[in-house]
Amino acid sequence: MEFTFYKYQGTGNDFVIIDNRDLFFPKEDTALVAKICDRRFGVGADGLLLLENNPSADFTMVYYNSDGNLSTMCGNGGRCIVHFAKFLGIISKNTNFEAVDGLHEASVEGDWVSLKMNNINTITTAENYIYLNTGSPHHVQLVSDLETFNVFGQGKEIRNNIYGKNGSNVNFVEQENPDTFSVRTYERGVEDETLSCGTGVTAVAIAMFETGKTSSNDITLITPGGNLQVSFEKTAKGYKNVYLEGPATQVFKGIWK
Numbered sequence: 380m381e382f383t384f385y386k387y388q389g390t391g392n393d394f395v396i397i398d399n400r401d402l403f404f405p406k407e408d409t410a411l412v413a414k415i416c417d418r419r420f421g422v423g424a425d426g427l428l429l430l431e432n433n434p435s436a437d438f439t440m441v442y443y444n445s446d447g448n449l450s451t452m453c454g455n456g457g458r459c460i461v462h463f464a465k466f467l468g469i470i471s472k473n474t475n476f477e478a479v480d481g482l483h484e485a486s487v488e489g490d491w492v493s494l495k496m497n498n499i500n501t502i503t504t505a506e507n508y509i510y511l512n513t514g515s516p517h518h519v520q521l522v523s524d525l526e527t528f529n530v531f532g533q534g535k536e537i538r539n540n541i542y543g544k545n546g547s548n549v550n551f552v553e554q555e556n557p558d559t560f561s562v563r564t565y566e567r568g569v570e571d572e573t574l575s576c577g578t579g580v581t582a583v584a585i586a587m588f589e590t591g592k593t594s595s596n597d598i599t600l601i602t603p604g605g606n607l608q609v610s611f612e613k614t615a616k617g618y619k620n621v622y623l624e625g626p627a628t629q630v631f632k633g634i635w636k
């Protein structure tokens with residue numbers, strides 16, 4: 380089976396993106412998705428995205444983790460697919476598209492993409508961590524010396540032991556200044572640390588505000604793959620107008636054989 384694919388990255392969270400508007404891609408073929416994402420036997424990526432037609436929005440985003448399974452919302456993938464939709468000429472500056480967690484508004488200017496995330500109304504605060512769902516589930520935990528922290532070992536243990544079969548993504552955080560936090564994330568479905576996680580940094584920004592670590596509602600998140608910006612408004616029930624912003628880049632185009 381031969382088809383064209385595009386490779387994207389958003390702050391180092393990397394994706395294979397396929398234009399599936401004519402529905403040629405075998406969507407149930409978990410082994411194929413996993414092979415495409417394999418860094419030795421395939422293209423190599425943290426996930427795979429399909430862009431499809433949608434009757435009431437500009438397009439649909441279908442997201443698979445690198446293990447080949449369909450998953451929940453991907454923030455960096457969402458930013459990358461908006462850039463791809465502009466590249467294909469489907470959208471110009473502003474768009475709305477459908478993902479697994481509903482409709483998202485977004486805008487793109489050059490390589491900078493701003494993505495509106497869903498409102499957040501439920502946040503669980505435990506003794507040494509915060510848990511919330513920003514389209515995907517996220518555990519957020521402050522640590523000291525993030526640079527040397529064992530993200531893989533601790534992330535894997537927390538993902539499996541606290542959250543059971545469905546698991547969770549796990550974010551480790553260190554505060555840099557009043558409105559800036561460094562973040563490293565262990566991603567469910569990749570089962571490894573990735574260079575950045577969009578829904579993860581969104582969860583961190585909200586969690587840090589909710590627990591009083593910051594009074595800013597416009598927060599810089601430093602990830603190993605680059606910086607992201609998250610802004611939001613606090614409401615009586617939770618958080619609205621949550622925006623994830625940052626760079627998204629097309630890296631190359633290829634043919635899968």
Ligand SMILES: N[C@@H](CCC[C@H](N)C(=O)O)C(=O)O
Nearest residue numbers: 450453454455515576577578
């Ligand atoms: N990298 C993503 C998160 C993707 C979803 C996650 N792996 C899961 O299955 O929960 C992002 O940028 O949000």
